[in-house]
Amino acid sequence: MAAKPKLYYFDGRGRMESIRWLLAAAGVEFEEEFFETREQYEKLQKDGRLLFGQVPLVEIDGMALTQTRAILSYLAAKYNLYGKDLKERVRIDMYTDGTLDLMTMIMGGVFKPLAEKEETLASVVKSAKTRYFPVFEKILKDHGEDFLVGNKFSWADIQLLEAILMVEELDASVLSDFPLLKAFKTRISNIPTIKKFLQPGSQRKPPPDSHYVALVRKILQF
Amino acid sequence: MAEKPKLHYFNGRGRMESIRWLLAAAGVEVRRGTLLYEQVPMVETDRMNLVETRAILRYIAAKYDLYGRNLKQQAWIDMYVEGLKDLSDMIMFFPLSLPEEKEMNLEHILARATTRFFPVYEKALRDHGQDFLVGNRLSWADIQLLEVILMAEECKPSVLEFMARISHIPTINKFLQLGSQRKPPLDEESIETVKNIFKFERGMFLKNMSTIVAEY
Secondary structure, three states: OOOOOEEEEOOOOHHHHHHHHHHHHOOOOOEEEEOOOHHHHHHHHHOOOOOOOOOOEEEEOOEEEEOHHHHHHHHHHHOOOOOOOHHHHHHHHHHHHHHHHHHHHHHHHOOOOHHHHHHHHHHHHHHHHHHHHHHHHHHHHHHOOOOOOOOOOOHHHHHHHHHHHHHHHHOOOOOOOOHHHHHHHHHHHOOHHHHHHOOOOOOOOOOOOHHHHHHHHHHHOO | OOOOOEEEOOOOOHHHHHHHHHHHHOOOOOEEOOOOOOOOOEEEEOOEEEOOHHHHHHHHHHHOOOOOOOHHHHHHHHHHHHHHHHHHHHHHHHHHOOHHHHHHHHHHHHHHHHHHHHHHHHHHHHHHOOOOOOOOOOOHHHHHHHHHHHHHHHHOOOOOHHHHHHOOOHHHHHHHOOOOOOOOOOOHHHHHHHHHHHOOOOOOOOOOOOOOOOOO
């Protein structure tokens, strides 16, 4: 039987969270190793398993995969969440590049000094309301289907849900002008694998707090 | 006969350059579009309007068989390409540095290039001894690496053996010759154009590395 994928990261969301979402939604069990000390991280670098000296790292199918988007693409394809052909795939790529950018802004925002952090997070909410969410609302409206691409559940749906929930943590009313996204959120949240992931006790990580920020700064030394 | 893809961007490198490189290496001719749409780069091809640089690049790579022969090779290509993006973004936005930061930024770029990025590709090539990064044939990874090597060399000239080897590929040679579609580095005039279109301020460099927040 194939070994479970193994994730190496901090005990928090960061760049690994989208990977956790994708694996969970695909119903794939995975193991995690968390960095608590600088030494652990340095050991991984010295072992040569980090191609560019960076994490996330996912060990799967005999490979040490790094670079978040490379990992996500691989998993999406492997677990049949990447559309049925190249044209569907490029649409999924367009949508996920957008939502990942949005989430990366939030991720980066928490490491900034307080005033800048608040400004960044406010700007993310604004971006979500004016640039990203209208696009997805329109996509759903135009085709009237349950999922973003090809009338079938894909990586694009998983990541949009993840992004919606993350922005709602900053502003609970963010979906007030987007009825189809509200329905989408409910619908996708009820998919059994995702429903399970959203329950307490799953491998989903909580929003970053000052403890997480301090831990990452200590280990990555910045 | 298939219609030529149409590229919408301003007349400079920016995020469209990697797309021009990939299409050129694949031997695909392009048409020039105008700055009509809210998001650039935008490429019209196969009856679609594609945005998001990575999505466009992946589509072209897959379509023109520059994305490996199987999923594992694809994963390696993705890793190599993603690794280069940080470096190429730094170089791309270097001309927009504040004057007092230019030297520091340049040092940072060169340090990163020579200690973190280029050694990885050197090692990959040395380990398998083949001419190309993945699967013993030309792929998007090789093209992207060549582009970034040349960009880095424009920052500081030096000779690298890998560049000499890959430049023997006919379509890439054609692109490198005078009169090709390749754009020059960002000069003062282009900087003004970019600033006006995207409402950038100088000093954006290194501040918002993953996503440039620009309005226009």
